[in-house]
Amino acid sequence: MRLWGLAEEDRIVEGKEGALILPKTSCDCKTELFDEITALPLAGEALSCDGCGVCTASCPVAEIITGFNPRSFIKTLEAGALDEVQKTAELLWRCVSCQACTHRCPRGVFVEDFLKAAVKVLRRKGLMEKSPAELFDELFTAEVLEYGKVEPVELIFSWLELQGYRVVRDPLLRKPLPFAGEIPPEIKKLVLKPLKGLRLSFVALNAVRLLVHPRSRNWGRVKHVLRKALGEV
Amino acid sequence: MALPKGMRKPPRKGKIGKKVAYFKGCALEGPARDYDASARLVAKALGLELDQLEDFNCCGSLHVKNLSFKASLLLGARNFSVARAQGHGALVAPCNGCSFALKRAERLLSDEGKLSELNRLLEEAGERPVDELPQAHHLLEWLYNEAGPEEVKKNAVRPLKGLKVACYYGCLYGMPRVFSGAYPHASKEEELAVPYGRETADDDEHPYYMDALLEAAGAETVELGPYATSCCGSYFSLVEPELARSMALKVLKEAHARGARLLAVACPACKLSLETALARHEDLKLSVVYFTQLLALAFGHPPGSLGLTEEAWAG
Numbered sequence: 380m381r382l383w384g385l386a387e388e389d390r391i392v393e394g395k396e397g398a399l400i401l402p403k404t405s406c407d408c409k410t411e412l413f414d415e416i417t418a419l420p421l422a423g424e425a426l427s428c429d430g431c432g433v434c435t436a437s438c439p440v441a442e443i444i445t446g447f448n449p450r451s452f453i454k455t456l457e458a459g460a461l462d463e464v465q466k467t468a469e470l471l472w473r474c475v476s477c478q479a480c481t482h483r484c485p486r487g488v489f490v491e492d493f494l495k496a497a498v499k500v501l502r503r504k505g506l507m508e509k510s511p512a513e514l515f516d517e518l519f520t521a522e523v524l525e526y527g528k529v530e531p532v533e534l535i536f537s538w539l540e541l542q543g544y545r546v547v548r549d550p551l552l553r554k555p556l557p558f559a560g561e562i563p564p565e566i567k568k569l570v571l572k573p574l575k576g577l578r579l580s581f582v583a584l585n586a587v588r589l590l591v592h593p594r595s596r597n598w599g600r601v602k603h604v605l606r607k608a609l610g611e612v
Numbered sequence: 613m614a615l616p617k618g619m620r621k622p623p624r625k626g627k628i629g630k631k632v633a634y635f636k637g638c639a640l641e642g643p644a645r646d647y648d649a650s651a652r653l654v655a656k657a658l659g660l661e662l663d664q665l666e667d668f669n670c671c672g673s674l675h676v677k678n679l680s681f682k683a684s685l686l687l688g689a690r691n692f693s694v695a696r697a698q699g700h701g702a703l704v705a706p707c708n709g710c711s712f713a714l715k716r717a718e719r720l721l722s723d724e725g726k727l728s729e730l731n732r733l734l735e736e737a738g739e740r741p742v743d744e745l746p747q748a749h750h751l752l753e754w755l756y757n758e759a760g761p762e763e764v765k766k767n768a769v770r771p772l773k774g775l776k777v778a779c780y781y782g783c784l785y786g787m788p789r790v791f792s793g794a795y796p797h798a799s800k801e802e803e804l805a806v807p808y809g810r811e812t813a814d815d816d817e818h819p820y821y822m823d824a825l826l827e828a829a830g831a832e833t834v835e836l837g838p839y840a841t842s843c844c845g846s847y848f849s850l851v852e853p854e855l856a857r858s859m860a861l862k863v864l865k866e867a868h869a870r871g872a873r874l875l876a877v878a879c880p881a882c883k884l885s886l887e888t889a890l891a892r893h894e895d896l897k898l899s900v901v902y903f904t905q906l907l908a909l910a911f912g913h914p915p916g917s918l919g920l921t922e923e924a925w926a927g
Contacts, residue, residue, distance in 0.1 A: 420681035439843045443858045473855060476674045477783035477843035478712070481790065482816070489788075495678050511851045512678075519675035523687070527669040529638040531880075538850050563853070565891035569884065570643075593641060595669040597738055601690060604737040608683040609676075 410459030415500045421489040422496035428453050434480035434490045440473055447473060449480050449490050456497055468501050472510030514541065524605055527595030532557070532570065539566070552590060613837050614779065615818040619798040623760030627812050628749055630758055633700035634662035635691065635748075637710040637880075638670055644707075644880035646919025650904040651706055651751060653918070657767050657911045658759035662704065667694050671705070671713035674847075688717020689730040692742045701744070706751040706904075708879035709846075712784035714748035715791040719808070721745055749812065750785055752878045752903070756821035757812045761828035768910040771830025777906065778834040778872035779822040780863055781814075782882045783843040789816050817841070822876060822903050829910035834872040839863045849885040860889035868896045876903040 417423045434449040441447045447470050455463045471494060480490035501507035518538060522529050536555035539562050540546045547559035557570040595601070640648040655662045668691050670676075677684035691714065695703050705711040721727045722745055731741035786794040793810025796817065814821050819841060823833045844863055845856025864886060867875050875898050877883050886900045905918045 439859055439862075440855065443855060473848075473852060475843055475845060475848050475855075475859070476678070477846075478787040479783060479841075479843070482787035487790070489790075491788075498678075512848075515847060515851045516675040516678045519673070520679050520683075523670045523672065523676060528641075529670050531639050531642050535850065565888045566850075568891050569887055593638070596667045598669070601669070601737040601739065604733050605683055605686055608686050608733065609680045611680065611682050 410457070412459050412464070412500065412504070413457045416456060416493065416497050419496035419499065421492035424486070424488045425453055425490075425493040427486045428457075428488050429486055430454060431485065433483045433485060434488075437479040437483045439477060439479065440475060444470065444473060446470055449474075449494065452494060452497065453488075453490070464501070464506060467497075468507040471498055471501070471507070472512045474512075511542075520609065524602060524609070526592050527598040527601065528593040530592055533592065535566065535570075536562075539563070554590060613818050613835060614820040614823040614833070614840065615797055615815050620820055620824060621797050623757045624811050625758060625760070628702050628704075628747070628754050628757055630659070631661040631663060631700075632702045632704045632749075632754060633695040633698055633746070634664045635668055635671070635695075635703050635705040635710055635714065636664060637668075637705060637707045639707060639880035644883070644902075647706060647880060647902040647904060650902060650908040650913075650918045653908045653913055654755065654904045654911065657908075658755065658763050660755070660758055663698060663700065665691070665694050665698065665703075669694075671710040673709040673713055677713070677716070684713070685717055685720060685726070685730055686733055688714060689721060689727075689734055689742055690737075690739055692717070692721075692746055693734055693740045695746050696742055696744065697740055701746050702754075703746050703748045704751050704754045705748065706878070707881065708750070708782045708784040709881050711748060711750040712791065715793075718745055718748045719791050750878065752781075752785070752821050752825075753812050753814060756814075756825060761824045764825050764828040764907065764910075768829045769912040770910055772826070772906060772910050773830050775831045775874065775906075776834055776872050777826055777831045777874045777876050778836050778867035778870060779826060779840060779876050779903070780836060780844070780867070780882065780886075781819045781822060781841050782877065782879050783841055785878060786814050786816055786819050786841065794819075822878060826876060826903060826906060829907055831906065831910075834867065834870040836863070836866055836870070839866045844882045844885040845889075846881045846885050849888040853888075856885055857889045857892070860886050861893065864889060864893065864896050864898055868898055872898065874898070874906070875900045876906055877901070878903055 417425055430450060432450045435441050438449055452467050452471065455467050474491065474494045476491055478491055484490055515538060519534065522534060536546050545561040547556045548554055549556060636648060652662060669687055672684045672687040676687060703714060705714055721730060727742060734741050786792045790808050793808055793813040794816035795806040795809035795813065797815040827833055839862055843859055845859040848856035875886065877900055883900050890896060890898060905920050908918050909915060
């Protein structure tokens, strides 16, 4: 048999000749799972993934966590073998959204958006548990939905509380008191840093913000529309 | 790696405008007040004007988009509506998260039919529809293009002599190119043949705007290599501290190994993550500061007024 005009023996790869690489053919049997993911906004570009692996090579999380591999995630979800998908589901949420993969993809795949879309579908199908990252996204979004703006100190403390740290709040306004309670030392240090330099104006202004949560104008009506949008992917 | 001097592009004056809408963002209203104060001082000294958006809403950062595509665009559209109501064609955000979210909204709303769809939602919410999409930029891009190293040099009455600074840009400053418009500046071909390229955007893999400004202010910049744009972990310093710490430490260790005393950043979330990691590694003897604090220092403002403690910059 001759392939591309080459005799069988010529196809044996020798290092100095360079490798003869057969064209990759994606599996035609795209799974229902993959269809569902790629139907979400920006995730559809993943259909043109060549599997080159630039995403994985660029990924800072892949450098640290063994098994975290955006290319393999795309291909695994495409093939849809359940045990492999399960492994993917355990790792997927650790994507930090740095966008390096999307930035460098030669095929214009929105890799990060694909991974987040995959999280959504896997969660919907009950193939993945709620992750800390999703919990944080929800906490953040809830604050935006309520006020239109986020108060970072309030957000950090609400998060720590959710994680089981003991946060002390004043009894009247239920605002966190950064100098009390049991919170991770590095975070305490950061929050209390302005006090060390005696930057009183900064401290005072921040204290006022903690008391009165910043809010955008007309937010009551916007909130209503935003809540509806949040329900629609 | 910052692009070598010979390959850098001169500032594109007049492309963004001397007076822009200032999208302060939630962090600068709160804990990152020192970034806000110094950014205003720097803009004023350079003859530029930041017109604050009084009634902005949260950009949504990464979190809202992770939950809902439509909601993230609605947040962007409302901000554009506020900027247009104040008569602006350009928005400037000092935070990587905000500039990413705004640039993303700008790009996605420019798709056919998207803006009118979101305008319908804005009207339903009792907001003014967006007549024309404003352009979103990072504060650093604006300062480089509208003032540039020459203006900085002219204003540097107290040059930062002998200060070794590592410029850390962070991931979302220029990534992904499809939203930021970053393109290779060193390429010999017609530069904007790059899809989505934007003239005022920094180099896609070798950003240098911060290096150029701080060098003009008299500082000695230290090469961070690929770590200048590698992710610091950002909000994962709360969500998955171990992972974020490993990521931040790569940047910090590189800066330390190259002899930097200061790490200049252009984003409050980067500062949070890097400082959280530093709190456990005090042997690294680094301080994280905003690049605008250093510029304002060079322009003669006392460190105290910038929120800089003695230990942060004097070393």
